Amino acid sequence: MRIAITKGTAQDHVAVTRTDGSRTNFTFAKKGPYPHDAFHFFIERGLGMQVGFWGLVARGMEPEAVQAMALAGGHASAKRAAAPDPGIVELLQAERLVECFEAASWSGGADDAAIMAMAEPAWATSLVPPPAGVPAKLGDIRAALDAFLGEWRDAAVNATLELEWPEGEGDQG
Structure with missing residues (x-):
């Protein structure tokens, strides 16, 4: 699956x-x-x-349907602390880790220990376990993400960067 993200000013466009x-x-x-x-x-x-998120989109779900599924499945928040539907556990696991990496990017970075220190209570609050093997995979995730973020930072508004979701990673096409 090909993902093209175009840099906007108030919003980014994804095709x-x-x-x-x-x-x-x-x-x-x-x-x-x-x-x-x-x-x-x-x-x-x-x-x-x-x-x-991306595995479900690869399977044919529309992004709005993924969001609706997360809400219907009990997307845990401070207002609705209940065990989520098993079908959205990966969505929640990913979202919590995304938030940690985003926070680190806004503050100038964080090492693996700091990412884990943010992620562990976030997963616990969302009532989901940590994804398997996260600490061992953070370095590879960070390296790939940092390369993309460097390209994005240098890209002009309206520039498009492309990503390729691995075939077979959720893709049913």
Whole structure:
């Protein structure tokens, strides 16, 4: 699956072409200097997640449907602390780690121990276990993410960077 993220000013634009040729497009409001969905890509790919955000999109789900599924499945928050539906555990695991890497990018960086110190209570609060093998995979995730973030930082508004979701990683096409 090919993912093209175009840098905007108030929001970034994402165009997806699945291996079966189907397409979807969406926008995501800027939460910081880097695209939120890129963090998802590198974290989910690095952890081999099959049913995180990008795995579900590869399977044919529309991004809005993934969000609706997360809300319906009990996306844990301070207001709704209940065990989530098992079908959204990877979504929550990824989202919590994404938030940690985003926070680190906004503050100038964090080492693996600091990322884990942020992530562990986030997973616990969301009532999900940590993904398997996270500490051993953080270095590879960070290296791939940092390379992308450097390109993004240097890219002009309206520039497009492309990512390739590994075939077979959730893709049913």
